[in-house]
Amino acid sequence: MKKFLSMVMVGVMALALSGAAFAQAPAGYVASKGGEKFHTTECPVAKKITADKLVKFATPDEAIKAGYSACKTCNPPPSADALVVTKAGGKYHKQSCRIVAGMDTANKVYYKDVAAAEKDGYKPCAICFKK
Numbered sequence: 416m417k418k419f420l421s422m423v424m425v426g427v428m429a430l431a432l433s434g435a436a437f438a439q440a441p442a443g444y445v446a447s448k449g450g451e452k453f454h455t456t457e458c459p460v461a462k463k464i465t466a467d468k469l470v471k472f473a474t475p476d477e478a479i480k481a482g483y484s485a486c487k488t489c490n491p492p493p494s495a496d497a498l499v500v501t502k503a504g505g506k507y508h509k510q511s512c513r514i515v516a517g518m519d520t521a522n523k524v525y526y527k528d529v530a531a532a533e534k535d536g537y538k539p540c541a542i543c544f545k546k
């Protein structure tokens with residue numbers, strides 16, 4: 416029985432890991448009730464919001480719909496499917512790209528779609544836009 420349980424645990428962990436690798440959006444977004452900005456959960460400002468004032472959103476679209484705008488410190492995406500570029504880089508990425516995970520928050524610039532990014536001269540990333 417014990418052996419069976421540990422095998423189940425390994426299976427669950429493998430599932431959780433593969434799920435994380437394919438996750439589209441980051442963990443979530445938060446805002447302060449009565450505030451103006453919404454944040455990533457990693458933002459130092461977000462960490463100061465007290466539990467009784469904390470509002471949670473699954474996507475940036477939800478936060479914007481609720482009347483919040485993006486925080487300048489943590490620079491959250493303006494929508495769940497916005498593309499990401501860096502000012503110095505020449506490629507645009509999906510938010511789920513591993514290149515995006517390594518980017519400096521302050522350097523991220525968002526585009527609402529491929530057309531907008533290409534208009535500014537950006538090219539698709541070979542990793543996240545691989546055909």
Ligand SMILES: [Zn+2]
Pocket residue numbers: 453454455458459460461486487488489490
């Ligand atoms: Zn923030």
Ligand SMILES: [Zn+2]
Pocket residue numbers: 507508509512513514515540541542543544
């Ligand atoms: Zn990419």
